[in-house]
Each structure stands twice: as C-alpha cells, then as structure tokens.
Amino acid sequence: MRVAIFASGTGSNFEAIADNQRLQQAGLEIVQLVCDRPQAAVIEKAHRREVPVTVLAPRQFENRQAYEQAVVAQLAPLAIDYIILAGYMRIITPVLLGTYPQRIINIHPALLPDFPGIHGIEDAYRAKVSETGVTVHYIDEGVDTGPIIAQATVPVKPNDTLATLEARVHAVEHQLYPAVIYDLVQKNN
Numbered sequence: 001m002r003v004a005i006f007a008s009g010t011g012s013n014f015e016a017i018a019d020n021q022r023l024q025q026a027g028l029e030i031v032q033l034v035c036d037r038p039q040a041a042v043i044e045k046a047h048r049r050e051v052p053v054t055v056l057a058p059r060q061f062e063n064r065q066a067y068e069q070a071v072v073a074q075l076a077p078l079a080i081d082y083i084i085l086a087g088y089m090r091i092i093t094p095v096l097l098g099t100y101p102q103r104i105i106n107i108h109p110a111l112l113p114d115f116p117g118i119h120g121i122e123d124a125y126r127a128k129v130s131e132t133g134v135t136v137h138y139i140d141e142g143v144d145t146g147p148i149i150a151q152a153t154v155p156v157k158p159n160d161t162l163a164t165l166e167a168r169v170h171a172v173e174h175q176l177y178p179a180v181i182y183d184l185v186q187k188n189n
C-alpha cells in the first residue's frame with residue numbers, strides 16, 4: 001500500500017509509522033512526506049529515512065484551493081492509495097477530499113467528539129477529566145467530524161503535569177496509528 005504522510009511539526013507519528021517493522025513487512029510504502037512548514041523537524045526525519053519530501057508553503061499560493069492543487073499535482077504520478085495526516089495543521093479542502101475520497105486519515109490526541117481542534121491534550125488537561133485518549137478517523141469536510149476508525153483511552157493521573165500527560169498520549173498514538181494503518185494495509189493488499 002502506497003501512502004503519502006502529511007505533517008507540519010515534530011514528526012513523532014511519522015517516525016512511529018516509518019520505523020514500524022511490521023508495517024514494512026506487510027507492504028507499506030511511504031512514497032512521500034508532504035510538509036507545509038519549511039523549518040519543520042519532520043523534514044530531517046524523512047531525509048534520514050530517505051523518504052522523498054515535498055515542502056509547499058501555503059502563503060506562496062493565492063488561496064487554499066491553489067495550494068492543494070499544487071499538492072495534488074505532486075502526488076498524481078505516485079499512485080497513492082492513502083494520505084496519512086500526522087500532525088498536519090491545515091484544513092483539508094474538497095480539492096484533496098475529491099481526489100482521495102475516503103482515503104485520507106488523521107490522528108487526534110483526544111477522544112472525539114470531545115476536545116476537537118489543535119489543543120486537544122491541553123483542553124482535556126485543563127478540563128480535569130480523569131480519562132482522555134486518542135482517535136484515528138477519516139477526514140471529511142468538517143474538522144474532527146469524520147467517521148471514527150479507532151480510539152484508545154489514556155488515563156489522566158492526579159499528579160500529572162501537561163507534559164506528563166502529553167507524553168502518555170503520544171505513546172498511545174505511536175501504538176494505535178501503526179496498528180490502524182496495518183489493518184488498512186491488510187485490507188488494501
């Protein structure tokens with residue numbers, strides 16, 4: 001199964017996917033990293049793993065649609081089966097959704113529909129919930145509203161700091177996302 005991974009930041013989920021031996025043995029091919037931020041740390045992680053990188057800065061385009069048309073043009077010759085969002089911090093428009101219908105997935109660091117948006121862990125922490133979690137879902141035109149594929153819970157401990165909770169959530173992400181992608185590879189092959 002040929003995938004492009006989209007990321008904007010650190011790239012720990014990219015790493016967890018790219019370094020997963022079970023996924024490699026099952027036939028996952030990461031054929032491109034797409035990044036919207038030229039300075040993102042994920043770019044070096046991709047270079048170290050010899051994953052081809054496309055960096056497109058949205059501000060260089062007239063609008064969202066033109067930006068995504070440029071992304072589609074980059075991916076068109078690659079025969080991509082799925083787009084995997086891994087900390088990609090841009091809203092996906094109907095340009096990509098129409099090109100890859102039901103083929104774009106995302107990981108969110110909360111138990112959707114609770115705590116949507118870009119601060120899911122912090123929002124859960126400040127809400128003082130005893131349990132949060134991680135969600136993998138399909139992308140649709142809404143934000144964090146797409147069909148849920150899988151969820152995993154993460155306990156919030158009384159002595160947690162935001163940093164200790166973030167670390168616990170990320171550790172669960174790095175287990176759940178590869179497991180979900182493994183199931184997609186099995187179905188797709």
Ligand SMILES: Nc1nc2c(c(=O)[nH]1)N[C@@H](CN(C=O)c1ccc(C(=O)N[C@@H](CCC(=O)O)C(=O)O)cc1)CN2
Pocket residue numbers: 085088089090091092093106108116117118139140141142143144145146
């Ligand atoms: N169509 C969809 N696109 C995306 C979804 C989705 O569910 N549907 N999930 C997001 C991930 N996400 C977290 O909830 C998210 C990411 C980014 C934004 C956002 O407002 N981004 C700004 C730009 C921010 C920046 O450049 O710093 C924007 O796009 O204008 C909201 C939610 C991924 N995409």
Ligand SMILES: NCC(=O)N[C@@H]1O[C@H](COP(=O)([O-])[O-])[C@@H](O)[C@H]1O
Pocket residue numbers: 007008009010011012013014086087088107108109117118119120170173
């Ligand atoms: N709403 C989407 C969202 O908040 N995504 C989150 O961004 C982080 C990216 O980390 P990474 O760059 O280390 O993979 C991850 O925690 C992911 O769940």
